[in-house]
Amino acid sequence: MALAAPARRPADDDSSTPSATPVFAVDGLWKVFGPGADRVPADPELSALSPAELRERTGCTAAVRDVSFDVRKGEVFVVMGLSGSGKSTLVRCLTRLVEPTAGTVAIDGEDVRAMDRTRLRELRRHRAAMVFQHFGLLPHRTVLDNVAYGLQIQGMGRAERRERAAEMVAKVGLKGMEQRRPGQLSGGQRQRVGLARALAVDPEVLLFDEPFSALDPLIRRDMQEEVIRLHREEGRTMVFITHDLQEALRLGDRIALMRDGRIVQLGTPEEIVGSPADDYVREFVRDVPREQVMTVRSAMRPASAEEAGSGPALSPGATVAEAIEAVARAGAPARVMDKGRCMGVVDSNALLGVVAGVTTATRGRGGTAPNGPGPGAGTV
C-alpha cells in the first residue's frame, strides 16, 4: 500500500490531550433492525449472540452493538470498517436520522434522544451538518444557489446568503464556477459544492458519510487534502466515515474501527497500527507502511549526556520515515527535541525495529521500553 506522507495538522501533537467537553458523547448505543428490536439490548442472552445467530433466532440485525465513545472538540474522528460493519448506522444515530434502540447520545452535554422535532431539526441544520456521498445537489440550481440553499431554509435574507455562499464557494476552490449547474461539474467539483453547502451553515460538527468513495483516486486525494486544509484552517470537529484504511490513516486524529456493529479498537493511527487490539485489527493494518504512520516516540530511548548535545533534531511528531532519513544523512542517532529539551534519541536499530514490527523490550545503555502505547492501548 502506498501511503503518501500524511499532511498532518498541527493539532495532531495534542490529539492525546482530552478536551474537557466532548462534542458527542455516546454511551452503550444499540441500533437493532427487525421485529421486536427493543428486547435485544436488554436481554443478556440475545445481546450475546453473534450477528448470524441473532438473525436466525429473532430475524433482527444488530447494526450497532453497545458502542461507547466521545468525539472531542476540534478532532477528526474517523469511523472505519468493512461494508456492513455499521458505520453509516452509527453516524446516523448521532443526529437520529436513524433512531437508536438503546443507549445515550449527547451533543455538548444535551441529550439527543430527548430532543423534540424542532430541536432535532435545529441540530441537523445548524449544529451537525452531513456531507453525503451522492452530493444531493439540486440539478436546476446554480452552484451558488445550491450552496445558499441551506441558508435559505434557515431563513437568511437573499443578499446575505448569496454573499456567504460566494465566500464558501471560494473557500472550497470553486471561484468562477458560481453560475454553473451541477451537470456542468466533475464529480470532485460536485463534492466540493456539497462541502461548501455544509460549511455555509457554519455547523459545530461536520459529518461525512463516505463522501469521496465514488471519486477516482487522484480527485479523492485532492478532496482529502481539502478536508485537511479546511480542518487546519478552521479546527472544526469532523466525523468521517470510510471503509478505506488509507483514507482513515491520512485524515483521522483518532479512528474507531468497527466490526459487526462493535468498535473493536479506538485510537490514534499510530496506536492502531503500532498496537493492534486483536488479530482482526492486526490483519487489517498488515500492509500499512509503518514508518509513515509511527512517530519517533515509538522508537525513542533515553539519551546519554553526549548524545543529548549533538546530532540531528526531530520533533516528537516526526514520522519514523523522516527519522530514517535524518539518521542516514547524519550517520548518527537523531535527537527528539521538544521545546528545546532533548526527550531522547532514536538510532538506526530502533527505527528498523519499528519498520519490521519488532517490539524491542529494552535497548542498550539502560534504555527503557519504547514509549509506544502498550498492547491494547486505546481499546474500548
Ligand SMILES: Nc1ncnc2c1ncn2[C@@H]1O[C@H](COP(=O)(O)OP(=O)(O)OP(=O)(O)O)[C@@H](O)[C@H]1O
Ligand atoms: N434499514 C435497515 N433495515 C435492516 N437492516 C439494515 C438497515 N440499515 C442497515 N441495515 C443492516 O445493518 C448493518 C450495518 O449497515 P450499515 O449501512 O450501517 O453498514 P456500513 O458499515 O455503513 O456499510 P457500507 O460501507 O456498505 O455503507 C448491515 O448488516 C445492514 O444490512
